[in-house]
Amino acid sequence: MSPLLDVIAAAAAVAGLLAVGALALAIGDGVAGAAVAGRPIRVLPLIAAPFARAALAARTGSTTTERPDGAGRAVAPALLAGLAALAMVLLPLAPGVALADPDTGFVVYSAAVAFVMIAVFLHGWSPNSTLPLHGAYRFGAVALSFQIPFLLAMLATALPAQSLSIVRIVEAQASLWNVVREPLGLPIYLVVGLAVGFWGPLNLPDGDDLAGGTSAEDAGLARWLWQVARLSMLVAVAALGAAAFLGGYFGPILPGPVWVAVKTGLLLAAMAAAQHLLARVRIERFVGVAWVLLVPLALLNVFVSGAFLL
Amino acid sequence: MTSVFRRMAAAADAPVFALAGAGMRWAVQDLRLADGVTLVDSPRSASILLVAGELDPRLGEAAARVHDSLPHPRATVVWASGPDGLAGADAERIGHDADPVAAARAVFRDLVLGRRQSEPDLLPDMDPAPWRGVGPYGQGGSGMTGGTPYGRPMAELGPDRDGLRLDVLPTRLGPFFAPLPAGLELDLRVAGDVVVEARVTGSEVGTSEAAGRSTFVRALTQPQSIADLELSRARAHLRWAAEALRLQGLRAISLRALELARTVAPGDSAAVGRLATAVQRTGVYRWSLPNVDDRRRSLLADARLGPVSRACGRAEDERLADPAYIALGFAPIADVGDGVAAVWRARFGEASQSLDLASRAGSAVTTVTGTTESPRGRIALGDAPTARALELVPALVEGLEWGDALATIAALDLDLDELAALAGVTAA
Numbered sequence: 001m002s003p004l005l006d007v008i009a010a011a012a013a014v015a016g017l018l019a020v021g022a023l024a025l026a027i028g029d030g031v032a033g034a035a036v037a038g039r040p041i042r043v044l045p046l047i048a049a050p051f052a053r054a055a056l057a058a059r060t061g062s063t064t065t066e067r068p069d070g071a072g073r074a075v076a077p078a079l080l081a082g083l084a085a086l087a088m089v090l091l092p093l094a095p096g097v098a099l100a101d102p103d104t105g106f107v108v109y110s111a112a113v114a115f116v117m118i119a120v121f122l123h124g125w126s127p128n129s130t131l132p133l134h135g136a137y138r139f140g141a142v143a144l145s146f147q148i149p150f151l152l153a154m155l156a157t158a159l160p161a162q163s164l165s166i167v168r169i170v171e172a173q174a175s176l177w178n179v180v181r182e183p184l185g186l187p188i189y190l191v192v193g194l195a196v197g198f199w200g201p202l203n204l205p206d207g208d209d210l211a212g213g214t215s216a217e218d219a220g221l222a223r224w225l226w227q228v229a230r231l232s233m234l235v236a237v238a239a240l241g242a243a244a245f246l247g248g249y250f251g252p253i254l255p256g257p258v259w260v261a262v263k264t265g266l267l268l269a270a271m272a273a274a275q276h277l278l279a280r281v282r283i284e285r286f287v288g289v290a291w292v293l294l295v296p297l298a299l300l301n302v303f304v305s306g307a308f309l310l
Numbered sequence: 311m312t313s314v315f316r317r318m319a320a321a322a323d324a325p326v327f328a329l330a331g332a333g334m335r336w337a338v339q340d341l342r343l344a345d346g347v348t349l350v351d352s353p354r355s356a357s358i359l360l361v362a363g364e365l366d367p368r369l370g371e372a373a374a375r376v377h378d379s380l381p382h383p384r385a386t387v388v389w390a391s392g393p394d395g396l397a398g399a400d401a402e403r404i405g406h407d408a409d410p411v412a413a414a415r416a417v418f419r420d421l422v423l424g425r426r427q428s429e430p431d432l433l434p435d436m437d438p439a440p441w442r443g444v445g446p447y448g449q450g451g452s453g454m455t456g457g458t459p460y461g462r463p464m465a466e467l468g469p470d471r472d473g474l475r476l477d478v479l480p481t482r483l484g485p486f487f488a489p490l491p492a493g494l495e496l497d498l499r500v501a502g503d504v505v506v507e508a509r510v511t512g513s514e515v516g517t518s519e520a521a522g523r524s525t526f527v528r529a530l531t532q533p534q535s536i537a538d539l540e541l542s543r544a545r546a547h548l549r550w551a552a553e554a555l556r557l558q559g560l561r562a563i564s565l566r567a568l569e570l571a572r573t574v575a576p577g578d579s580a581a582v583g584r585l586a587t588a589v590q591r592t593g594v595y596r597w598s599l600p601n602v603d604d605r606r607r608s609l610l611a612d613a614r615l616g617p618v619s620r621a622c623g624r625a626e627d628e629r630l631a632d633p634a635y636i637a638l639g640f641a642p643i644a645d646v647g648d649g650v651a652a653v654w655r656a657r658f659g660e661a662s663q664s665l666d667l668a669s670r671a672g673s674a675v676t677t678v679t680g681t682t683e684s685p686r687g688r689i690a691l692g693d694a695p696t697a698r699a700l701e702l703v704p705a706l707v708e709g710l711e712w713g714d715a716l717a718t719i720a721a722l723d724l725d726l727d728e729l730a731a732l733a734g735v736t737a738a
Contacts, residue, residue, distance in 0.1 A: 036562035036563060049322070056319040059319040061381045134503065203559060211351040212354075223354070276561070279594035279598040280558050281597045282600065
């Protein structure tokens with residue numbers, strides 16, 4: 001195949017993986033919500049609902065605000081979705097199979113996570129409206145607090161592999177998964193992963209107390225795209241989490257890609273449950289816990305992982 | 311293809327933004343349980359505007375502005391409101407006894423399938439005030455901040471609070487801001503995420519006969535069945551819980567609380583206990599709700615705000631002056647911990663206690679003393695707890711982060727219907 005076709009095929013593969021994952025999370029969220037609410041779980045309507053919402057979004061017109069930053073409003077969802085896609089490109093699906101395997105895969109993933117703040121801030125800033133702006137400020141206020149433990153939790157997985165390549169990180173788990181080798185890593189990663197996707201208890205920029213926050217002025221397709229971009233980021237966080245901590249494609253009997261899907265699905269299910277079972281955390285509380293508890297624990301995790309290699 | 315696409319869109323839940331007029335707060339809240347419609351928090355994400363009940367005429371322009379915020383295609387359903395309900399809109403008007411869900415679904419379907427025209431704006435698309443700024447980007451004042459271009463103040467640097475000078479952003483909330491009761495309007499000045507100044511600038515939603523007929527208002531002038539009164543109290547606390555839980559992002563448990571509010575019966579205190587346990591397990595008491603310092607605690611304790619004051623340690627309750635309640639062995643629940651979490655625990659505790667009282671009250675009736683303990687505190691002719699609470703709002707929220715400020719306001723259970731009803735009783 002020509003390089004152009006390679007790129008198109010890779011883009012289609014990533015888009016397909018993200019779309020399937022986002023759809024699974026949307027449906028799982030509906031199932032978890034109905035279960036927690038004690039309402040009947042009607043499977044077919046829950047599966048059909050995301051498609052109907054997409055069709056309605058496409059049918060709904062756009063709105064504008066007073067003197068918005070039009071380019072920023074357009075770019076923000078694309079940037080967030082692009083960052084999710086960038087992370088997914090690194091995902092090893094089977095031994096030797098990943099769309100990209102740079103030696104610095106860990107750094108690329110970390111950079112994608114760091115840039116989420118730019119996307120969210122742009123999304124809140126660009127409508128030139130107070131509630132979205134408050135949401136943007138909030139995310140800026142907590143971003144550093146979750147990025148550092150996130151990076152440290154991931155860094156510990158690079159030590160056994162002695163490589164920053166995500167493929168090597170998975171290969172190093174052939175005999176022992178990182179969730180066993182460094183048990184603090186996955187819980188820390190999941191907590192901060194919720195913050196990266198501003199989801200559930202860490203949905204601070206788009207919270208109900210801001211009537212939607214950075215999304216408060218979005219209508220129609222723009223709103224839908226932002227929601228899809230956010231779900232995609234959560235899928236990427238879950239998929240890379242499954243690769244870094246749960247052994248990626250390793251598992252008995254089933255083919256590697258199936259194990260990747262199963263493990264990613266498990267982490268997405270945990271996220272869907274967290275959305276309905278855990279209350280939103282106060283910003284001050286989260287920042288305090290992140291610096292006082294998560295960062296030291298993540299550092300301890302790195303030291304312990306390193307000690308095993310000595 | 312287009313037809314299939316439109317039919318798919320029409321199958322979606324109709325996104326509805328509701329303006330709850332006088333006496334319709336709970337009727338609108340019940341729509342959260344309905345299949346086929348979704349109540350949304352922002353008019354931008356709605357296709358249908360539901361005007362429920364009579365709106366105070368002073369809210370007319372704000373309601374029209376909300377209407378114009380909806381994206382096209384859009385339509386309005388006016389429910390149980392007179393001909394003036396959102397005057398000018400080519401709305402579907404239905405009576406009080408009609409089914410608003412069926413009406414909203416039908417209008418939504420017609421709208422999406424192209425059988426109904428989208429409604430035009432009600433207000434002219436123009437700047438709200440003449441341009442008074444000096445720069446090309448609306449800054450209006452010196453440098454890049456300050457000034458009041460287009461009649462609205464811009465952000466400007468505030469005083470140094472903790473080593474960092476932040477922009478102070480003037481923010482108006484309401485009168486139709488989803489986390490607050492319809493009709494309530496707050497002017498805030500916010501630095502970063504901290505409310506540095508707050509003023510209540512509006513608290514009118516209108517008056518309705520229904521609000522005046524509430525059991526608690528009637529108990530001021532006529533004996534009422536204690537069983538009915540306590541069941542109403544438990545339901546009011548559960549309805550409050552549904553809104554407060556939603557504010558903390560717990561939408562699913564919020565629906566559970568709302569369902570319980572509609573179906574709970576005398577003696578069902580175990581069901582309330584199970585809900586309270588589920589709420590506690592969400593961690594909301596540990597990491598979501600703010601503390602209340604001694605100054606605020608003292609203000610709340612003195613204001614006779616029912617469970618709020620009792621949670622702050624003041625065991626005052628008008629029911630203690632009623633021999634019928636004494637005969638039932640009633641004792642108020644007081645001082646159940648610190649902060650807003652204590653108010654939550656108090657309300658769940660009182661809901662459970664009320665169901666127990668309702669099951670034991672038999673045919674006992676209240677004694678008319680001129681005051682009653684409503685779910686929000688002591689009420690009397692011309693004296694509503696919501697009025698006392700509104701006076702405290704600035705002192706309560708200044709210095710708090712945004713989320714803490716709204717959680718504190720939510721804990722007060724402001725009821726503008728009760729406020730209007732008690733003012734009406736005085737006038738009569």
